[in-house]
Amino acid sequence: MKAKALRIAGERKALLEERSGAIDGFYGRVVRPSLPPTFWDLRPPALLYSLPGVAEYINSDLDVPGEISEEAFLPEISGFITQWVSQEKRRLVDLLLSSHPYLDDSGEKVLDLSLAIFTCERGNSARVQHWSSPTCVAFGWQDAHFYVSAGWDLKVDLVGYGALCILLGILGLDPNITLASTLTEMNPKFACMHCWNLAKSAQPPREVHTLTWKDCVCHFFSSCTPSSHLSLLILGHASSRLGEAVH
Numbered sequence: 001m002k003a004k005a006l007r008i009a010g011e012r013k014a015l016l017e018e019r020s021g022a023i024d025g026f027y028g029r030v031v032r033p034s035l036p037p038t039f040w041d042l043r044p045p046a047l048l049y050s051l052p053g054v055a056e057y058i059n060s061d062l063d064v065p066g067e068i069s070e071e072a073f074l075p076e077i078s079g080f081i082t083q084w085v086s087q088e089k090r091r092l093v094d095l096l097l098s099s100h101p102y103l104d105d106s107g108e109k110v111l112d113l114s115l116a117i118f119t120c121e122r123g124n125s126a127r128v129q130h131w132s133s134p135t136c137v138a139f140g141w142q143d144a145h146f147y148v149s150a151g152w153d154l155k156v157d158l159v160g161y162g163a164l165c166i167l168l169g170i171l172g173l174d175p176n177i178t179l180a181s182t183l184t185e186m187n188p189k190f191a192c193m194h195c196w197n198l199a200k201s202a203q204p205p206r207e208v209h210t211l212t213w214k215d216c217v218c219h220f221f222s223s224c225t226p227s228s229h230l231s232l233l234i235l236g237h238a239s240s241r242l243g244e245a246v247h
């Protein structure tokens, strides 16, 4: 009897998984192309499986997988995704505004600013100091949605903002209005002076890595020096200037 019960439970589990897979396939084949291109990279959140119609389909008592009706499922799923994206973007905008209260609330456009830097911790261990912490850094909605859809808890970390202020100071740009796309197009290259000095004094001397603006922000969370300060040098610039900040 026990073996039979186990077999039935196994078959039921396989059927539910097949239906979840069919929903994923439907999303990729039908829902995704119906959404605006800015949604195409989006990984649908797990909440999708809890939508009433979807949950009913997946948990149906029938012994066969059953059909997915495009007429019923397309509006339900695409409506949910559109609402979810706008709700999550708003939540991230609110996070930024609470950390940078002097910013204008220009809605989703706040996420296009270079200061839209979010972090989350890998694993559940208590937060440790940045330089030894395995921190994920997300720039704008473009990165953040991967974490948000997977249910990760994003935060605004002012340490990342500190790094941004140093490099924008070198470039003479205002952190409160500079767009991430502006920096990416300018593509300035930097070097971390601490790592530069270490590389040059090594025997034999090591190559110095150049950093993009995003690399510079991430460098603050890396294993670079915890001891004093981060100094950045802009490279490939006629009047190379040094920016420093204590953190």
Ligand SMILES: [Zn+2]
Residues within 6 Å of the ligand: 192, 193, 194, 195, 196, 219, 224, 225
């Ligand atoms: Zn460094």
